[in-house]
Amino acid sequence: xxxxxxxxxxxxxxxxxxxxxxxxxxxxxxxxxxxxxxxxxxxxxxxxxxxxxxxxxxxxxxxxxxxxxxxxxxxxxxxxxxxxxxxxxxxxxxxxxxxxxxxxxxxxxxxxxxxxxxxxxxxxxxxxxxxxxxxxxxxxxxxxxxxxxxxxxxxxxxxxxxxxxxxxxxxxxxxxxxxxxxxxxxxxxxxxxxxxxxxxxxxxxxxxxxxxxxxxxxxxxxxxxxxxxxxxxxxxxxxxxxxxxxxxxxxxxxxxxxxxxxxxxxxxxxxxxxxxxxxxxxxxxxxxxxxxxxxxxxxxxxxxxxxxxxxxxxxxxxxxxxxxxxxxxxxxxxxxxxxxxxxxxxxxxxxxxxxxxxxxxxxxxxxxxxxxxxxxxxxxxxxxxxxxxxxxxxxxxxxxxxxxxxxxxxxxxxxxxxxxxxxxxxxxxxxxxxxxxxxxxxxxxxxxxxxxxxxxxxxxxxxxxxxxxxxx
Amino acid sequence: xxxxxxxxxxxxxxxxxxxxxxxxxxxxxxxxxxxxxxxxxxxxxxxxxxxxxxxxxxxxxxxxxxxxxxxxxxxxxxxxxxxxxxxxxxxxxxxxxxxxxxxxxxxxxxxxxxxxxxxxxxxxxxxxxxxxxxxxxxxxxxxxxxxxxxxxxxxxxxxxxxxxxxxxxxxxxxxxxxxxxxxxxxxxxxxxxxxxxxxxxxxxxxxxxxxxxxxxxxxxxxxxxxxxxxxxxxxxxxxxxxxxxxxxxxxxxxxxxxxxxxxxxx
Numbered sequence: 001x002x003x004x005x006x007x008x009x010x011x012x013x014x015x016x017x018x019x020x021x022x023x024x025x026x027x028x029x030x031x032x033x034x035x036x037x038x039x040x041x042x043x044x045x046x047x048x049x050x051x052x053x054x055x056x057x058x059x060x061x062x063x064x065x066x067x068x069x070x071x072x073x074x075x076x077x078x079x080x081x082x083x084x085x086x087x088x089x090x091x092x093x094x095x096x097x098x099x100x101x102x103x104x105x106x107x108x109x110x111x112x113x114x115x116x117x118x119x120x121x122x123x124x125x126x127x128x129x130x131x132x133x134x135x136x137x138x139x140x141x142x143x144x145x146x147x148x149x150x151x152x153x154x155x156x157x158x159x160x161x162x163x164x165x166x167x168x169x170x171x172x173x174x175x176x177x178x179x180x181x182x183x184x185x186x187x188x189x190x191x192x193x194x195x196x197x198x199x200x201x202x203x204x205x206x207x208x209x210x211x212x213x214x215x216x217x218x219x220x221x222x223x224x225x226x227x228x229x230x231x232x233x234x235x236x237x238x239x240x241x242x243x244x245x246x247x248x249x250x251x252x253x254x255x256x257x258x259x260x261x262x263x264x265x266x267x268x269x270x271x272x273x274x275x276x277x278x279x280x281x282x283x284x285x286x287x288x289x290x291x292x293x294x295x296x297x298x299x300x301x302x303x304x305x306x307x308x309x310x311x312x313x314x315x316x317x318x319x320x321x322x323x324x325x326x327x328x329x330x331x332x333x334x335x336x337x338x339x340x341x342x343x344x345x346x347x348x349x350x351x352x353x354x355x356x357x358x359x360x361x362x363x364x365x366x367x368x369x370x371x372x373x374x375x376x377x378x379x380x381x382x383x384x385x386x387x388x389x390x391x392x393x394x395x396x397x398x399x400x401x402x403x404x405x406x407x408x409x410x411x412x413x414x415x416x417x418x419x420x421x422x423x424x425x426x427x428x429x430x431x432x433x434x435x436x437x438x439x440x441x442x443x444x445x446x447x448x449x450x451x452x453x454x455x456x457x458x459x460x461x462x463x464x465x466x467x468x469x470x471x472x
Numbered sequence: 473x474x475x476x477x478x479x480x481x482x483x484x485x486x487x488x489x490x491x492x493x494x495x496x497x498x499x500x501x502x503x504x505x506x507x508x509x510x511x512x513x514x515x516x517x518x519x520x521x522x523x524x525x526x527x528x529x530x531x532x533x534x535x536x537x538x539x540x541x542x543x544x545x546x547x548x549x550x551x552x553x554x555x556x557x558x559x560x561x562x563x564x565x566x567x568x569x570x571x572x573x574x575x576x577x578x579x580x581x582x583x584x585x586x587x588x589x590x591x592x593x594x595x596x597x598x599x600x601x602x603x604x605x606x607x608x609x610x611x612x613x614x615x616x617x618x619x620x621x622x623x624x625x626x627x628x629x630x631x632x633x634x635x636x637x638x639x640x641x642x643x644x645x646x647x648x649x650x651x652x653x654x655x656x657x658x659x660x661x662x663x664x665x666x667x668x669x670x671x672x673x674x675x676x677x678x679x680x681x682x683x684x685x686x687x688x689x690x691x692x693x694x695x696x697x698x699x700x701x702x703x704x705x706x707x708x709x710x711x712x713x714x715x716x717x718x719x720x721x722x723x724x725x726x727x728x729x730x731x732x733x734x735x736x737x738x
Contacts (some may be wrong), residue, residue, distance in 0.1 A: 068648040071641060081640050103636030106599030117505055182651035186695065186704035207604075215580045222575050223702035229575065246587055351725060385713040389721030392714050441725060457725055462662035464655065464716070 020061055037055055044423040059177040062361045063472060066181040073167060074135035074193040090121030108204040120144075141197045144426040148291070152276035158277035159432040161284045167194035170190075174382040178360040180471045190220035207282070208272075209250035214241060214263040222263070226284070226402040227407050228264065235412040237261040279303060282323075285406030287376040288331045291324050326417055330402050333424045337394050340435050341374045349438045350388045354458040355385045358469060361459075390434050397427035506528045506546035509539045522666075523616050530617030538564070553591045558582065561606040568691055568707065572700040579698070595634040604632075620697065649696035652704060656692040661687050661711040666719045681719050688712045 053061030057077045070077035088096075098105045113120035125136040134140065142149025155164040170176055170191040176184060193199040199220070200211040210216055216227035231237040240261045252258040254266045271393045281299045283289060290296065300320055307316035344350050355370035371393065373379045375398075384395045405420025459465075517524045532538040543560050544551040554560060562570040573579040581603035582589075593600035595608050612619045612632050619628055626646070633642040663685045667678050688711040695703030 016514045066648060066651070067643045071644070073515065081638075101634065101636055101638065102597070102599045103602070107602060107636075136718070180651075180655055181650055183655045183709055184708065185648050186701050189701040189704075202577060203728070210581070210584060211583055216583055218575050219577050219580060220701065225706065299560075382711065387717065389718050392717045396714070438725065459720060462716070463665065464658035464662045467655070467658050 010415045041292040043234060055171065055177075057171040058308045059172065059174075059362065062177045063181060066185050068185050070182070072134065072185070072188040073195045075139075075195060076401075080133040082129055082131045086121065086130055087128050088130060090119075090123055091130070092124040093128075104204045110206045111207070113204075113206065130270055132360075136197070138196060138197055155275040155277050156278060157195060158275070161286075162275075162277035162281070163193045165194060166191040167343070173380070174362040175385065177362045178468070178472050179385070180468060191287065193220065193312060196450065200310065210256060212250050212263060212265050213245070214238070214265075217264045224396075225403050227404050228411070230405040231404070231411040231413045231416050232264065233421060234416060237412065259292075267306060279306075282327060282406065282410070285327070285330075285403050286381070288327070291320075291327070323409050326405065326421075329421065330405055330424065333400055333421075333428050334402055337397060337428050337431050338375045340431055341391065341394055344390065344435055344438060345372050347439075349435075350391065352388060352437075356459055358465050360386065390431060393431055394434075397431070401427060482649075502548050507541075508546075509541055510538050512544075523614060526615055528618035530622060532616075532618075551599060556591050556595060556605065556607045557586075560606045561610075565606075568694050568703065572691070572694040573606065575702060576698045576700045597632060608632075613647075632645040645699075651658075652696055653693060653707070656689045656709060659716060660689050661710070663712075663716050663719050666716070669722070670723055678719065678722055681715055681722070684715045685712065688715060690710040693723060694702040 004385070047058065050058055051060050053059075053063075054366050055061070055063040056066060065073075065077050070079060084125060094105055097290060098467065108114050108122075113225055125140055126133045138149055138152060143154075155162045159165070160169050160299075167188070170187055176187070190199075198206070198463040200216050201207060202210065204218075204384075214229070220226075221228035222230060233242060238261075244260065245263075248259065253456075254270060254272050259266055268279070279299055279302050281289070281291060281303070291300070300317075303320060304313055304316040307319070341350070353370065354366055354372045359367060367449075374391070374394070375382050380391070380395060381399075384392060384399070385423055387395070401420050405417055405424065408414070408416025408420055513524060527533050532542075542564075543555040545554060558570075558573075570691050574583065580728050582601075582605045585602050589602070590600065594614070595601070595611060601608050609629075609632055610618050610620050612628070619622070619632065630639070630646060633645075637645075664682065667682055670678055688708055691711065692708035693701045695701065695705070696707050
């Protein structure tokens with residue numbers, strides 16, 4: 001009996017210990033799990049909440065759109081005019097608009113939409129209620145053009161830069177939230193390639209032949225950070241295209257043998273695939289990448305295969321190697337400049353320092369820990385307007401000269417490569433001497449016993465600076 | 473005197489015939505040329521007085537002294553058709569003025585369609601031109617005084633655009649363009665005020681910086697007018713941002729700052 005009770009007491013203690021042990025183990029596992037789950041769901045809830053403002057995207061609560069933004073991002077901001085009342089049939093739309101906007105009706109008449117056996121009339125894309133008209137989004141076009149739409153959407157998995165992510169990446173930047181929205185309509189025009197199809201297939205002809213021409217891309221792909229048009233037209237491919245292109249039959253698909261030289265679309269959207277990022281190797285030249293990872297080796301093979309539509313495979317491989325060399329040389333210069341800037345930051349010589357710059361809504365985090373952002377990974381792409389001159393010098397070296405050299409190298413314009421590298425070398429020299437100047441000036445100030453090198457707040461005032469702070 | 477079959481008689485007969493058919497054949501009977509500037513103006517002052525008046529009061533005549541021959545050539549044949557084409561304008565209006573247009577959607581479509589384009593069609597609202605060329609907007613309906621000049625009726629500009637675009641779209645785009653330009657002007661004012669505060673604008677190239685400011689502000693205007701996002705932004709607003717940064721830097725860290733310090737030491 002006693003034995004039994006001792007045994008049972010022992011057993012119960014053992015059970016109790018096990019229970020305690022289990023509880024401890026459980027709570028050790030459970031508490032962090034609960035914390036993780038709570039944090040993750042709070043994170044999701046925060047992101048969801050932050051997207052619920054008057055703007056769009058992650059910072060939507062910090063901005064409201066300019067009245068024209070609805071034309072560039074119809075899904076988020078377009079509101080139909082309510083002046084004309086009524087439901088209209090196709091013929092009625094045309095009858096009226098032939099008078100009001102004859103240009104678009106004539107354009108539509110020349111389109112495949114109008115000329116097919118079962119014409120696609122205005123109301124198929126815009127609706128028939130004039131007070132609830134729609135501006136067609138890619139989803140709208142995708143109802144019929146499912147293959148192209150699917151390819152276009154699928155591009156998102158290749159990440160940015162890409163067409164399909166262009167709008168959300170634009171509005172999710174700090175500088176978009178910071179600056180006056182009227183000013184930034186110049187940005188969303190090009191970034192609307194994600195939200196409308198007529199960037200390439202201009203309305204209302206929506207001509208595939210037009211989109212195959214290289215000029216179809218240059219409205220956005222030209223100018224300092226992306227001189228694709230300039231560098232292509234200066235290349236051997238581009239020169240021949242300019243000389244003979246207008247005589248070619250542009251109704252042919254973008255496949256081997258159909259064109260004497262490649263256009264933008266022939267290489268970047270080969271076979272008519274509605275993606276530009278699937279072969280993207282150097283990612284716009286914005287950051288250094290390792291071109292020989294296993295994944296990038298596959299991309300290299302894809303490029304070589306494409307070039308060998310016309311050229312010898314070995315030759316194509318050689319061109320890619322030359323591009324690698326050009327990139328390596330560019331990044332050597334860029335990193336040298338970044339080093340100088342980071343040393344200046346370490347010695348507290350960047351003026352205005354991050355904490356002295358005009359505060360913008362998106363700077364609330366920076367006010368806790370002001371820090372100058374240098375280079376791609378610190379987010380300098382967003383810092384080209386509210387910075388010191390030497391940072392802006394680097395921004396231009398990186399964004400304009402480096403990208404110009406990269407585009408030249410990728411498009412086979414050797415003179416452009418040389419010009420880009422000459423400019424980068426000159427910029428590096430300028431950044432070096434500017435850095436020396438800043439260090440000398442500091443000594444002069446110390447000698448003159450001037451403690452504050454910024455009397456008042458000359459960086460935080462001014463006609464535009466004040467307006468910017470109030471109208472973002 | 474009876475008309476006889478000698479040379480003099482035939483000449484006289486042809487002369488009378490010519491006078492009789494002149495009003496009917498009009499243009500076709502005008503000799504091929506070449507014509508001097510004075511000859512063009514003398515004849516067209518009688519035939520198209522309104523056109524000559526527009527030209528006399530417009531920027532070509534008043535600002536740059538550009539006459540008929542510059543755009544129409546000195547021959548009569550195809551002189552109107554040729555003058556409608558962009559290349560007639562871009563010879564003088566090169567650089568940002570034509571580049572901002574050439575890279576715009578209007579410029580691209582106009583370029584790609586130029587083979588199909590029937591340039592004999594007058595520059596009127598309708599469906600004759602798929603995308604506007606220089607002349608379609610600036611010399612609309614043969615207006616020889618630049619319909620797009622800032623001192624002209626804004627309603628006329630909106631009317632031309634709304635031949636293809638919805639009236640609200642056109643109105644909103646113009647309004648946004650004005651807002652963009654106002655912002656560029658604020659940047660110009662900010663930079664200008666800073667330069668005015670310099671003790672000596674020469675060091676640090678501050679006077680050159682002011683030229684940069686006005687040049688980039690002009691790019692914004694061209695970008696808006698020609699609908700070139702690149703000129704609105706990279707050659708315009710973003711470039712103005714850079715100008716202001718550098719002006720401040722020259723004032724507070726450059727030679728100007730060093731001068732201030734040296735002076736205060738004295």
